[in-house]
Amino acid sequence: MIYLHMNVFRKAFLLLSLFAFLSPGCEKAADASSNPGLLLASYSSRGTSTPPVARAGGRAEVIVKSVKFLGGPRTIHHEVGPMETIYRLSRMYDVSPQSIYSANRLRPGDSLQVGQKLIIPNARMIRHVINVYRNPQWKYIIVHHTATGKGNSKIIHRAHRLRGFQHGLGYHFLIDNGTLGKGDGQIEMFPRWIHQQSGAHCKAGGMNEKAIGISLVGNFNNEKPTPNQLQSLAFLLSTLRSYYHIPAAHILRHRDVPGAQTECPGKLLPMSRLK
């Protein structure tokens, strides 16, 4: 499901400049960087075999949900997203960290680069792996779309940096739609979530400070989200709701926030059904 094809990545790079112009997302830059032109070529995530460590919100608790059995061990080609670790990948694919290290000639402690291509040998399963942190900050959940037909964490993270979001991606989670080498319904966590930072996804109502931002890849003015995206969104909403005790009335589409002048996330996201 998360196969990496070289032609897909060539396509991804060709699309990169296009995406910069398309400016995926729906919020104006709220945390303009002093160097908004800085590209992400050099940013890296640490590759460790240890679970996520304590952040501002405390030590992470890891919630894992099996999504798909692969029907026998198989080799997966995976592109490293922002802040992914060998530990996380080992949980995602039900493979030991050691076998990922040896298949990729890595050693514990080696850095992973965003966009790095890894072989995952003998993957047995695809799972959602979600970190949650004790943090009383989160009172709402706001759902967005990227307003682009294609996308993945790397491309949208870069595009948000180019738009002046100092910490990159303005959301906390992204749900992929199966384009650009990612799985349909794959949930990606972003640095903002792992560092428990306020969002840059909904200025109206002070929501950046109190709402978890989830975005789905797609433009739901023109197309429906995929069934896998909806299933993943339902899982993520229910996980976050129960962990943070967020009432259903506090789960909003971006357009539902008083003062938000946007159509995001389009008219084809069946929000009432999800609630």
Ligand SMILES: [Zn+2]
């Ligand atoms: Zn939005």
